[in-house]
Amino acid sequence: MNDEIDGxxxxxAPVWAAFGDLMAALLGAFVLILVxxxxxxxxxxxxxxxxxxxxxxxxxRRQTLEQALAGPLAAGRVTxxxxxxxxxxxxxxxxxxxxxxxxxxxLLKSLAGPLTAYLHDRDEILMVSGFADDQQVHAGNRRFxxxxxxxxxxxxxxxxxxxxxxxxAASVFAAAFGSEQxxxxxxxxxxxxxxxxxEIAPVPRSSSVSNAAAKTQNAHE
Numbered sequence: 001m002n003d004e005i006d007g008x009x010x011x012x013a014p015v016w017a018a019f020g021d022l023m024a025a026l027l028g029a030f031v032l033i034l035v036x037x038x039x040x041x042x043x044x045x046x047x048x049x050x051x052x053x054x055x056x057x058x059x060x061r062r063q064t065l066e067q068a069l070a071g072p073l074a075a076g077r078v079t080x081x082x083x084x085x086x087x088x089x090x091x092x093x094x095x096x097x098x099x100x101x102x103x104x105x106x107l108l109k110s111l112a113g114p115l116t117a118y119l120h121d122r123d124e125i126l127m128v129s130g131f132a133d134d135q136q137v138h139a140g141n142r143r144f145x146x147x148x149x150x151x152x153x154x155x156x157x158x159x160x161x162x163x164x165x166x167x168x169a170a171s172v173f174a175a176a177f178g179s180e181q182x183x184x185x186x187x188x189x190x191x192x193x194x195x196x197x198x199e200i201a202p203v204p205r206s207s208s209v210s211n212a213a214a215k216t217q218n219a220h221e
């Protein structure tokens with residue numbers, strides 16, 4: 001009779017075996033999570049190190065550019081306002097001329113290297129802008145029709161000088177503004193001299209040409 005009772009009871013699965021399987025699964029999940037967290041931390045650390053290095057390089061390039069501008073700035077040959085380098089027209093050109101003077105050519109050569117380094121690994125391009133005062137070119141000057149053409153030719157001359165000095169041709173372009181963007185009054189010679197200038201500024205590459213064209217067209221209108 002006892003044999004009949006015992007024969008009707010099924011053996012129970014060991015509890016410790018199931019608990020061991022559960023702990024193994026939990027441990028595996030923990031290891032996977034830990035590996036993922038460590039991987040994310042390493043990636044974040046790598047990105048941070050790359051960003052720090054990039055900022056250090058940019059600061060170094062800015063410092064090199066500022067050092068190259070220190071002498072001309074102190075001498076009053078150039079200005080630096082909101083990242084735009086302004087060069088007096090009298091430093092670069094004789095009156096009503098688009099031919100570089102020796103002093104101007106040497107100044108552009110000294111800026112070419114630092115500007116190229118500054119643009120390195122940046123999605124920017126140099127815009128060389130020519131400006132004039134409100135006095136029209138001399139009546140006997142047959143080379144230029146008006147101040148628009150004079151400012152355009154001066155900007156092109158500076159652009160070509162930069163390219164000759166090593167600035168990549170794909171990293172620089174010229175724009176002309178005539179007398180439409182004065183920085184001083186045209187009422188006297190001192191003010192007109194400030195308005196006869198060339199400006200150099202880095203601008204975003206993707207929209208630089210279209211923006212310059214729009215500004216030039218709007219000013220002309």
